[in-house]
Amino acid sequence: MGTISFARGIPAPECLPVEDLADCARVALERDGRTILSYGPSSGYAPLRDWLAARHDVDPARIFLTNGSLQGFVFLAQRLAPGKRVLVERPTYDRPLKILKELGADVVALACDEEGLDPDALERELRAGPAPAFLYVIPTFQNPSGRTLSEERRRRIVELAREHDLLVLEDDPYGLVRFEGEALPSLLELSGGETTYSSSFSKTIAPGLRVGWFVFPEALAREIEAAATATYITPVLLGQATVHEFVSRGRFEPNLERVRGLIGMRRDAMLAALDRELPGVRITRPDGGYFLWAELDGVGAGELLLRAEAAGVTFVKGTDFGGDPGSLRLAYSFVSPDEIADGVARLAAAIPVTA
Ligand SMILES: Cc1ncc(COP(=O)(O)O)c(C=O)c1O
Numbered sequence: 001m002g003t004i005s006f007a008r009g010i011p012a013p014e015c016l017p018v019e020d021l022a023d024c025a026r027v028a029l030e031r032d033g034r035t036i037l038s039y040g041p042s043s044g045y046a047p048l049r050d051w052l053a054a055r056h057d058v059d060p061a062r063i064f065l066t067n068g069s070l071q072g073f074v075f076l077a078q079r080l081a082p083g084k085r086v087l088v089e090r091p092t093y094d095r096p097l098k099i100l101k102e103l104g105a106d107v108v109a110l111a112c113d114e115e116g117l118d119p120d121a122l123e124r125e126l127r128a129g130p131a132p133a134f135l136y137v138i139p140t141f142q143n144p145s146g147r148t149l150s151e152e153r154r155r156r157i158v159e160l161a162r163e164h165d166l167l168v169l170e171d172d173p174y175g176l177v178r179f180e181g182e183a184l185p186s187l188l189e190l191s192g193g194e195t196t197y198s199s200s201f202s203k204t205i206a207p208g209l210r211v212g213w214f215v216f217p218e219a220l221a222r223e224i225e226a227a228a229t230a231t232y233i234t235p236v237l238l239g240q241a242t243v244h245e246f247v248s249r250g251r252f253e254p255n256l257e258r259v260r261g262l263i264g265m266r267r268d269a270m271l272a273a274l275d276r277e278l279p280g281v282r283i284t285r286p287d288g289g290y291f292l293w294a295e296l297d298g299v300g301a302g303e304l305l306l307r308a309e310a311a312g313v314t315f316v317k318g319t320d321f322g323g324d325p326g327s328l329r330l331a332y333s334f335v336s337p338d339e340i341a342d343g344v345a346r347l348a349a350a351i352p353v354t355a
Helices: 018-036 046-056 069-080 094-102 119-128 151-164 218-232 237-248 252-277 301-310 337-350
Strands: 063-066 085-090 106-113 134-137 168-171 196-200 212-215 291-295 327-331
Touching (some): 046 063, 046 212, 046 237, 063 069, 063 218, 069 094, 069 196, 069 212, 069 218, 085 094, 094 106, 106 119, 119 151, 134 151, 237 252, 252 291, 252 337
Parallel strands (some): 085 106, 134 168, 168 196
Antiparallel strands (some): 196 212, 291 327
C-alpha cells in the first residue's frame, strides 16, 4: 500500500454520482443549451438560484452562485478585508486564512473549545474595537476541528452581531453531511435571514462541478456582482445547470443519504482505529463532515509529520490552521475504511515513545 492520506479533505471517489451527472449534463444541454453555452448573468444560472432561494426562504436576488464557494469568499474578502480586522475561529480553514493575510487583513483568531467559537472571546474583541470587517465562522462540522457550535452559542453570536452591527459570514459546506444527531438551526435562520451564508455542492454532489453559493444582503450581492463580472463575466453555467437538473429530478436527497453512509462508515473506522491504537490522545468525535482533530502532548505535529510520511501516512499539521503545535487534522473522507485502519496504525507507530 502506498502513502495513506489523511490530508486530503475530498470525497472518496465512490461518493461521486458519475453516471447520474453525465445524464444530467446531457439533458441540461439539450434542454437549455443556448443559455448554458453562452455568457449569462454573473450571479449564475437563474433556475438554480430560484431553487436555492426557496430552500433558504430568501429573495433570489440574495443568492449568488460562484465557481466553488471559495471564489465567493475571495470576492467578499477583496471587497471588505484589506487593511481591516477580520475575526476568525482558532483553528480555522487554512485557505481563507491565507487569502485574508495576502489581502493585508489584520486576522484576529478567537478562542474555541468543544462547543465551538467562544462568544465571550467574540464580545471582548468587539468591545476592544476597531469594528471588524466581518466574522468568518464555520459553525457545523468545522474544518479543521470537526466541532459544531452549540445552539446556545449560535443564539448569542447572532445577538452580538446585531448589537455590534457585525457582518457574519457563516460557511456551511458540511452541515448536510450529517451521520447522526439532529441538525441545529443555522445562524442565517436564527438571525431571521440577516447574516451572510455560504455553502457548496462540493461535499453533497461533487467538488469538480465547482458550484458554490452565497446568501448575501442585497446591497452586498450587487457589489459582489461587479467583482464577478470583472473576474470571469459569467460563472460556469454548465456545472450549475447540471446541478439544477440533478436536484429537479429528486436525486439530491437520495445521493446525500448514500454519501452520508459512505463517509459515516469512514468516520466510524477512524474513531475505532484511534480508540484502539492511540487511546490516550484527545480527539474530537464529529457527528458529520470530513475531519477530526487530534491533540498530542509533548510532540510537535511538524516533527511527527516527517516521521509519519516516512512510515507511509500523511495528515495536515494543526499549525497550518492556526492551531497549537501538538494538533493535527485527520481527514477520513477520502481513503477506504481498511486504509484508515492501516493509516492510524502507521501513525501510532510514528509517534515517539516519550509522547
Ligand atoms: C470550510 C470550507 N469552506 C469552503 C470550502 C471550499 O469549497 P468549494 O469547493 O465550494 O470552493 C471548503 C473546502 O474544503 C471548506 O472546507
